Amino acid sequence: xxxxxxxxxxxxxxxxxxxxxxxxxxxxxxxxxxxxxxxxxxxxxxxxxxxxxxxxxxxxxxxxxxxxxxxxxxxxxxxxxx
Numbered sequence: 001x002x003x004x005x006x007x008x009x010x011x012x013x014x015x016x017x018x019x020x021x022x023x024x025x026x027x028x029x030x031x032x033x034x035x036x037x038x039x040x041x042x043x044x045x046x047x048x049x050x051x052x053x054x055x056x057x058x059x060x061x062x063x064x065x066x067x068x069x070x071x072x073x074x075x076x077x078x079x080x081x082x
Contacts, residue, residue, distance in 0.1 A: 013059045021053020024048040 007015070028047035036042045040050055 009059070013056045017052045017056040018060045019047045019055070020051040020058075022051070023055070024051020027051065 006009045024047045025044055028041055031039040032038070032044075032047065039046070041047055
Protein backbone atom coordinates (compact mmCIF):
# COMPACT_ATOMS: atom_id res chain seq x y z
CA UNK A 1 0.00 0.00 0.00
CA UNK A 2 2.94 2.33 0.49
CA UNK A 3 3.55 2.17 -3.26
CA UNK A 4 0.08 3.56 -4.00
CA UNK A 5 0.55 6.47 -1.61
CA UNK A 6 3.65 7.62 -3.48
CA UNK A 7 1.78 7.94 -6.78
CA UNK A 8 0.13 11.19 -7.78
CA UNK A 9 -3.61 11.40 -8.39
CA UNK A 10 -3.45 10.89 -12.16
CA UNK A 11 -1.27 7.81 -11.81
CA UNK A 12 -3.71 6.39 -9.28
CA UNK A 13 -6.63 7.11 -11.62
CA UNK A 14 -4.74 5.52 -14.50
CA UNK A 15 -4.15 2.35 -12.51
CA UNK A 16 -7.78 2.30 -11.39
CA UNK A 17 -8.93 2.81 -14.99
CA UNK A 18 -6.73 -0.06 -16.14
CA UNK A 19 -8.12 -2.36 -13.46
CA UNK A 20 -11.64 -1.19 -14.27
CA UNK A 21 -11.09 -1.98 -17.95
CA UNK A 22 -9.89 -5.47 -17.10
CA UNK A 23 -12.90 -5.95 -14.83
CA UNK A 24 -15.26 -4.66 -17.54
CA UNK A 25 -13.86 -7.06 -20.11
CA UNK A 26 -13.98 -9.94 -17.61
CA UNK A 27 -17.62 -9.10 -16.97
CA UNK A 28 -18.31 -9.27 -20.71
CA UNK A 29 -16.37 -12.51 -21.11
CA UNK A 30 -17.76 -14.44 -18.15
CA UNK A 31 -21.22 -12.95 -17.62
CA UNK A 32 -22.00 -11.14 -20.89
CA UNK A 33 -25.18 -11.37 -22.89
CA UNK A 34 -25.27 -14.18 -25.47
CA UNK A 35 -28.30 -12.99 -27.42
CA UNK A 36 -26.83 -9.56 -28.19
CA UNK A 37 -29.82 -7.66 -26.84
CA UNK A 38 -28.04 -6.35 -23.74
CA UNK A 39 -26.70 -2.88 -24.50
CA UNK A 40 -23.62 -2.94 -22.28
CA UNK A 41 -22.60 -6.56 -21.88
CA UNK A 42 -23.07 -7.74 -25.46
CA UNK A 43 -20.15 -5.66 -26.79
CA UNK A 44 -16.63 -6.03 -25.31
CA UNK A 45 -15.66 -2.45 -26.22
CA UNK A 46 -18.62 -0.94 -24.42
CA UNK A 47 -18.25 -3.07 -21.29
CA UNK A 48 -14.51 -2.33 -21.16
CA UNK A 49 -15.20 1.39 -21.62
CA UNK A 50 -17.73 1.42 -18.81
CA UNK A 51 -15.25 -0.44 -16.60
CA UNK A 52 -12.59 2.17 -17.35
CA UNK A 53 -14.99 4.98 -16.57
CA UNK A 54 -16.17 3.50 -13.29
CA UNK A 55 -12.62 2.63 -12.23
CA UNK A 56 -11.37 6.17 -12.87
CA UNK A 57 -14.33 7.77 -11.10
CA UNK A 58 -13.97 5.66 -7.96
CA UNK A 59 -10.64 7.21 -7.09
CA UNK A 60 -11.13 10.11 -4.68
CA UNK A 61 -9.82 13.53 -5.55
CA UNK A 62 -7.00 14.80 -3.34
CA UNK A 63 -7.97 16.48 -0.11
CA UNK A 64 -6.99 20.12 0.02
CA UNK A 65 -6.37 21.97 3.21
CA UNK A 66 -9.43 24.02 3.91
CA UNK A 67 -8.81 27.52 5.11
CA UNK A 68 -11.05 28.57 7.92
CA UNK A 69 -12.62 31.93 7.39
CA UNK A 70 -13.60 34.03 10.36
CA UNK A 71 -16.29 35.96 8.50
CA UNK A 72 -15.22 39.21 10.13
CA UNK A 73 -15.55 38.02 13.72
CA UNK A 74 -12.74 38.39 16.20
CA UNK A 75 -12.78 35.80 18.96
CA UNK A 76 -9.47 36.71 20.55
CA UNK A 77 -9.70 37.18 24.31
CA UNK A 78 -8.97 40.66 25.57
CA UNK A 79 -8.48 42.01 29.05
CA UNK A 80 -10.20 45.27 28.19
CA UNK A 81 -13.32 46.04 30.23
CA UNK A 82 -16.13 48.01 28.72
